Amino acid sequence: MRAALVERATEPTSHRIKLQLWAHLAEGEAESYMAHLSLKRGLKIADPSSVIARLGDEWSQHCLARKRYLIWAATKDVAASQVGAENHELDLADEIRLRGEWLASRLGSGRVNKSEYCFIPESLLRTPTLLKTMQEHILPLGEKYWTEVPADYFARNFSV
Numbered sequence: 001m002r003a004a005l006v007e008r009a010t011e012p013t014s015h016r017i018k019l020q021l022w023a024h025l026a027e028g029e030a031e032s033y034m035a036h037l038s039l040k041r042g043l044k045i046a047d048p049s050s051v052i053a054r055l056g057d058e059w060s061q062h063c064l065a066r067k068r069y070l071i072w073a074a075t076k077d078v079a080a081s082q083v084g085a086e087n088h089e090l091d092l093a094d095e096i097r098l099r100g101e102w103l104a105s106r107l108g109s110g111r112v113n114k115s116e117y118c119f120i121p122e123s124l125l126r127t128p129t130l131l132k133t134m135q136e137h138i139l140p141l142g143e144k145y146w147t148e149v150p151a152d153y154f155a156r157n158f159s160v
Helices: 002-009 013-041 048-053 064-081 087-110 129-138 150-157
Strands: none
Touching: 002 064, 013 048, 013 129, 013 150, 048 150, 064 087
């Protein structure tokens, strides 16, 4: 599989495929992080993708590291205020949306640096094979995988 992916990465039309792969992997990471923190904090979330689906276009404007911050902050606040609730999906989506809007307004006004409010994992000891292959061979971004919005990065660097 690795050899096939690396071979496809060199094809002239591969930029669109790379963008889609990056976007899907990043969304999967955000969903996994939400599931992990929800479980850790005792929140009842049936499906993290349904929470993300409620967030709309604003969600796609954040890099993965910032999405991780928003998820962390929202799960912490919802867990503290919603003890015993039947389902936390709506509350979590609302909290993520409100924090995202607050953060976007601060970014837009220049009161927040692009690297602030970003959670990058310290150690990726259990990096999925597909992600590791992408980071090493297909799209070697390093930290930019976490700190760049895929569509924005491709718009600046490639014609998709």
